Amino acid sequence: MTTPVHVPETPLDRLFDPSDLVTAITEGQVRAQRHPELPLSVYNYTEAASYAGAWTPVTLACRGLIVDDVTGAVVARPYPKFFNHDQPEAPDLRFDAAVTVTDKADGSLGVIYPTPGGYAVATRGSFSSDQARHATGVLRARYPDFVPPAGLTVLVEIIYPGNRIVLDYAGLDDLVLLGAVEIGSGRSHGPAAVPDWPGPVVDTLPYRTLAEALAAPPRENREGLVVHWPDTDQRVKIKYADYVRLHRLVFGLSARSVWDVMVNGGSLAAMVEPLPDEFHVWVEKIAAELTATVEARADAIEAAYGEIVAGLPDGWTRRDFAGRALAHPERAALFLRLGNRDYRSLLWQQARPTGDRTPHSPE
Numbered sequence: 001m002t003t004p005v006h007v008p009e010t011p012l013d014r015l016f017d018p019s020d021l022v023t024a025i026t027e028g029q030v031r032a033q034r035h036p037e038l039p040l041s042v043y044n045y046t047e048a049a050s051y052a053g054a055w056t057p058v059t060l061a062c063r064g065l066i067v068d069d070v071t072g073a074v075v076a077r078p079y080p081k082f083f084n085h086d087q088p089e090a091p092d093l094r095f096d097a098a099v100t101v102t103d104k105a106d107g108s109l110g111v112i113y114p115t116p117g118g119y120a121v122a123t124r125g126s127f128s129s130d131q132a133r134h135a136t137g138v139l140r141a142r143y144p145d146f147v148p149p150a151g152l153t154v155l156v157e158i159i160y161p162g163n164r165i166v167l168d169y170a171g172l173d174d175l176v177l178l179g180a181v182e183i184g185s186g187r188s189h190g191p192a193a194v195p196d197w198p199g200p201v202v203d204t205l206p207y208r209t210l211a212e213a214l215a216a217p218p219r220e221n222r223e224g225l226v227v228h229w230p231d232t233d234q235r236v237k238i239k240y241a242d243y244v245r246l247h248r249l250v251f252g253l254s255a256r257s258v259w260d261v262m263v264n265g266g267s268l269a270a271m272v273e274p275l276p277d278e279f280h281v282w283v284e285k286i287a288a289e290l291t292a293t294v295e296a297r298a299d300a301i302e303a304a305y306g307e308i309v310a311g312l313p314d315g316w317t318r319r320d321f322a323g324r325a326l327a328h329p330e331r332a333a334l335f336l337r338l339g340n341r342d343y344r345s346l347l348w349q350q351a352r353p354t355g356d357r358t359p360h361s362p363e
Contacts, residue, residue, distance in 0.1 A: 015061050024059060027054075031046050041067050064111040075113050076112070076122070098230070104223040104224040113153070121139055143199060159172050176201065178191065179193060205225065207225075258283055301334060
């Protein structure tokens with residue numbers, strides 16, 4: 001097994017003010033996970049950051065950022081968060097500037113990092129996820145002699161049948177090289193920066209500009225493209241419409257599925273975690289609409305209850321109340337309110353979406 005190469009340390013404060021990281025964690029915009037055995041932490045932006053569009057130097061950098069807890073040095077540095085070309089957070093689109101274009105692989109991002117026992121692979125937010133453990137096993141068993149170029153974090157796509165997202169890779173079980181990032185400067189590179197990678201490499205496409213990439217026909221059984229402007233070191237994704245449609249079908253995302261999670265006490269964060277970020281905002285929108293509908297109806301029931309009670313004589317009885325409440329369209333909720341029982345569960349049942357509204361349904 002290879003011994004990690006020592007390189008000069010890069011302190012975390014070269015990336016951003018560490019106090020800003022503490023604030024981001026406190027506000028739920030970044031999540032940290034400790035290594036189960038080593039003094040390392042991996043930082044990843046949260047679903048809440050995606051929901052709120054809280055993109056800062058901290059949240060953009062925390063996409064599998066690995067830091068030594070003792071020294072505060074950056075151990076591994078991934079590509080910063082980048083966006084679909086049609087998202088408002090995307091950089092200015094320079095359609096005719098020179099670019100490099102690679103395939104958008106459909107797996108999990110793997111961040112190769114050094115340990116005393118050799119190199120290992122983390123995912124964006126975990127040292128010990130199923131994908132991270134599987135990828136580390138592949139790296140150590142299949143490529144035991146691989147050593148990343150000094151000062152670079154090597155990034156791979158973790159693809160295997162048990163980690164299928166949407167695309168069918170016909171049994172492929174491997175680590176596909178995406179590129180690398182200079183730990184000290186943050187400068188990112190495509191796969192050419194890792195010429196000695198012994199495994200498969202992401203496809204590089206012949207498109208010379210963003211305009212050419214956008215005009216190119218979709219490729220069958222592919223997610224899309226990653227476009228990189230080397231001069232400014234900026235990236236955007238181009239996702240094919242068929243992939244987005246298939247992703248929605250695979251995960252069954254609809255207004256009703258969002259409602260079902262909320263009604264049954266599930267976690268919306270867990271629901272959206274495997275989804276591309278563009279779906280996170282849609283889920284939050286649906287959740288907010290459903291909550292607003294229920295709360296508005298609850299306010300109306302409280303108002304109706306107060307109006308009925310105010311019009312009853314002193315010493316009124318349940319029968320007196322019923323005489324007025326039975327004519328009200330919300331009588332079931334009003335009687336629950338009379339008994340100091342929860343009526344919001346009834347309102348949530350009534351708020352169940354009746355159509356098949358999806359992220360791509362006409363609004």
